[in-house]
Amino acid sequence: MSLEAERRRKAELQRIESSLKRIETGDYGYCVTCGEQIPLKRLELDPTLPTCVDCAGSGRGH
Numbered sequence: 001m002s003l004e005a006e007r008r009r010k011a012e013l014q015r016i017e018s019s020l021k022r023i024e025t026g027d028y029g030y031c032v033t034c035g036e037q038i039p040l041k042r043l044e045l046d047p048t049l050p051t052c053v054d055c056a057g058s059g060r061g062h
Helices: 002-025 040-045 053-058
Strands: none
Touching: none
């Protein structure tokens, strides 16, 4: 059980670090797959999301 918690913690930290890098480069808020702007409501739900709804739903994201 603690191994799973550790894996989740590491995955969350990786998502946060990736988001911070996108902020630094000016790419934050844009889908890493298609380049379209990610809707603000989606980012409000989870600020670490790297993809738009379409790309996340198609399995192309992550």
